[in-house]
Amino acid sequence: MVRPFVSLARRLRPAVAAAAMGFAMIATPVLADVQLLNVSYDPTRELYKAYNAAFAKHWKAETGETVTIQQSHGGSGKQARSVIDGLDADVVTLALEADIDAIVKASGKIPADWRGRLPHNSSPYTSTIVFLVRKGNPKEIKDWGDLIRDGVEVITPNPKTSGGARWNYLAAWAYANKAFGNDPAKTKEFVATLFKHVPVLDTGARGSTTTFAQRGIGDVLLAWENEAFLALEELGPDKFDIVVPPLSILAEPPVALVDANVDAKGTRKQAQAYLDYLYSAEGQKIAAANFYRPSKPELVDPAALERFPNIDLVTIDDPQFGGWAKAQPEHFGDGGIFDQIYKPN
Amino acid sequence: MSDEAFTSARLPGASAIHFRPVTVERRRIRVGLILVSLAFLGLFLVLPVVAVFVEALRGGLPAFTEAIFEPDAAAAIRLTLLVAAISVPCNLVFGVAAAWAIAKFDFKGKSLLNTLIDLPFSVSPVIAGLIYILMFGSQSLLGPWLKSEGIQVIFAVPGIVLATIFVTFPFVARELIPLMEEQGRGDEEAALSLGASGFQVFFRVTLPNVKWALLYGVLLCNARAMGEFGAVSVVSGHIRGLTNTMPLHVEILYNEYNFAAAFAVASLLALLALFTLVVKSVLEWRYAEEIAATRRH
Numbered sequence: 001m002v003r004p005f006v007s008l009a010r011r012l013r014p015a016v017a018a019a020a021m022g023f024a025m026i027a028t029p030v031l032a033d034v035q036l037l038n039v040s041y042d043p044t045r046e047l048y049k050a051y052n053a054a055f056a057k058h059w060k061a062e063t064g065e066t067v068t069i070q071q072s073h074g075g076s077g078k079q080a081r082s083v084i085d086g087l088d089a090d091v092v093t094l095a096l097e098a099d100i101d102a103i104v105k106a107s108g109k110i111p112a113d114w115r116g117r118l119p120h121n122s123s124p125y126t127s128t129i130v131f132l133v134r135k136g137n138p139k140e141i142k143d144w145g146d147l148i149r150d151g152v153e154v155i156t157p158n159p160k161t162s163g164g165a166r167w168n169y170l171a172a173w174a175y176a177n178k179a180f181g182n183d184p185a186k187t188k189e190f191v192a193t194l195f196k197h198v199p200v201l202d203t204g205a206r207g208s209t210t211t212f213a214q215r216g217i218g219d220v221l222l223a224w225e226n227e228a229f230l231a232l233e234e235l236g237p238d239k240f241d242i243v244v245p246p247l248s249i250l251a252e253p254p255v256a257l258v259d260a261n262v263d264a265k266g267t268r269k270q271a272q273a274y275l276d277y278l279y280s281a282e283g284q285k286i287a288a289a290n291f292y293r294p295s296k297p298e299l300v301d302p303a304a305l306e307r308f309p310n311i312d313l314v315t316i317d318d319p320q321f322g323g324w325a326k327a328q329p330e331h332f333g334d335g336g337i338f339d340q341i342y343k344p345n
Numbered sequence: 346m347s348d349e350a351f352t353s354a355r356l357p358g359a360s361a362i363h364f365r366p367v368t369v370e371r372r373r374i375r376v377g378l379i380l381v382s383l384a385f386l387g388l389f390l391v392l393p394v395v396a397v398f399v400e401a402l403r404g405g406l407p408a409f410t411e412a413i414f415e416p417d418a419a420a421a422i423r424l425t426l427l428v429a430a431i432s433v434p435c436n437l438v439f440g441v442a443a444a445w446a447i448a449k450f451d452f453k454g455k456s457l458l459n460t461l462i463d464l465p466f467s468v469s470p471v472i473a474g475l476i477y478i479l480m481f482g483s484q485s486l487l488g489p490w491l492k493s494e495g496i497q498v499i500f501a502v503p504g505i506v507l508a509t510i511f512v513t514f515p516f517v518a519r520e521l522i523p524l525m526e527e528q529g530r531g532d533e534e535a536a537l538s539l540g541a542s543g544f545q546v547f548f549r550v551t552l553p554n555v556k557w558a559l560l561y562g563v564l565l566c567n568a569r570a571m572g573e574f575g576a577v578s579v580v581s582g583h584i585r586g587l588t589n590t591m592p593l594h595v596e597i598l599y600n601e602y603n604f605a606a607a608f609a610v611a612s613l614l615a616l617l618a619l620f621t622l623v624v625k626s627v628l629e630w631r632y633a634e635e636i637a638a639t640r641r642h
Binding site: 037042045046070071072073074082084085086087088106107206210230231234235264 | 478481482483484488492497499500582583584585586587597600601602
């Protein structure tokens with residue numbers, strides 16, 4: 001009875017040795033002078049990959065110190081929740097002001113006046129909402145009004161869960177508000193009709209892009225300008241075209257220092273420099289190269305700005321919305337306008 | 346064997362009457378059933394697995410190895426191995442202890458313990474992750490103390506290990522309990538009556554009797570520990586190169602339009618699972634007689 005078990009143990013000895021070697025591999029530490037954690041939202045992956053490398057080089061040249069930046073990406077609201085629950089972020093670079101405000105309110109790790117601490121409302125880059133259509137634009141979609149024509153299917157994520165989707169919704173609202181001369185009933189009806197043309201509501205922006213591009217569903221994708229360019233670059237310019245409507249919304253993704261965390265870790269100086277450098281000529285150039293509209297376009301080569309057509313951009317602080325604090329509960333809160341107009345098919 | 350051999354017989358004074366043993370279905374039905382199950386397996390198991398490998402190797406072998414050895418991917422592989430290397434031994438000890446207690450002893454609350462072991466099977470992995478956030482997050486009761494002591498549980502390796510232990514807890518115990526109960530206490534009682542100590546009984550009688558079941562339990566536990574997504578996703582914090590396990594890294598790569606790399610890492614994960622199955626089958630084949638003997642015991 002005993003013998004087979006012992007011999008089994010003997011036979012497993014190489015496996016144990018392999019496991020021990022595995023441990024040795026794991027135990028190799030990563031050496032770096034300073035480590036920063038940037039907690040960001042989904043579409044900024046490529047931007048910060050490039051920016052982190054540039055900042056590390058700049059900081060090394062300036063101070064001789066080696067700084068490594070770690071990245072975490074996910075839905076903007078979920079990332080804010082993680083920081084509240086203890087994810088040790090030095091800086092947050094999120095999609096919505098409201099998400100950073102949530103960290104302020106729930107954890108106090110960021111002071112309430114964060115928005116005024118950096119130029120341009122703490123948004124080093126902006127973006128807007130554009131249309132991605134199938135190559136050659138077979139349905140001839142040029143403006144928001146074309147989205148509700150018969151037979152046009154629109155892909156957008158769910159505004160209840162996705163930051164990007166809220167901008168999509170608000171951009172459509174801004175168009176209708178202008179088109180119907182400030183008539184709230186007609187504006188609401190237009191947005192309601194628009195959502196009747198949406199066959200799938202994904203939970204996030206990347207999910208919608210995949211639905212449209214990979215699964216081939218829908219005629220037009222409402223997307224961040226940077227997402228649309230990226231999809232074009234990654235998935236083939238021979239498959240899609242970008243259509244920029246004459247009017248859209250100005251999205252200002254904000255960045256902030258997480259004071260409580262940087263003070264605990266002693267990384268305030270580096271984290272602050274990290275955010276400041278976003279506003280430098282190089283930071284702005286990298287933003288533009290990754291399809292974000294730089295907040296200081298004068299620092300960037302005009303040729304790099306040609307891809308961003310000048311259009312009429314409405315901001316969230318426009319009287320029709322009255323800022324996020326008002327627009328969020330009014331449109332997207334429980335029982336808000338979106339809940340009233342959207343009924344799943 | 347052909348159908349004719351046993352389905353027809355000629356009785357005296359009667360024309361040909363066809364007989365067929367009641368336990369054997371008609372050939373058509375048998376072939377039909379086999380085809381249906383093969384088609385089902387092919388469609389839902391084999392095809393997707395093959396697709397993963399085809400996609401992974403689409404860019405050629407160099408692209409495949411590059412994707413695997415890329416620093417973030419390598420870190421994810423190391424983390425996955427580390428998590429499995431900690432959580433599997435833990436659950437080996439917990440599982441054996443729980444099964445031993447349930448199968449061999451009578452005590453108050455035994456059925457409660459038996460039910461609790463199944464809890465991770467019935468609770469959604471997302472809830473499993475959230476439990477640890479509620480326990481160890483900065484908003485929790487323990488949060489401020491952990492912070493002041495500089496201990497990071499969630500959004501770090503300890504949280505990932507805890508969540509993995511939670512979801513893989515039942516595998517070893519569930520594999521052992523039925524077998525141990527079936528075997529009864531006869532051997533142990535005999536050993537005790539011959540003067541063996543408790544430890545001797547456990548290591549020389551009980552453990553050898555269940556070693557195959559134990560091995561299966563560990564293999565399954567390991568496969569799940571490496572593949573767990575939901576619970577780990579909640580507590581990971583998704584820091585690249587630091588707290589992303591292989592399944593999480595696959596999702597990230599996929600979302601970055603990096604399909605070839607995503608499938609390369611996914612195929613590695615699938616390989617680990619296939620390797621587990623192969624080890625299990627080889628052991629079963631190699632020790633078939635011995636296994637049958639312990640079962641019959």
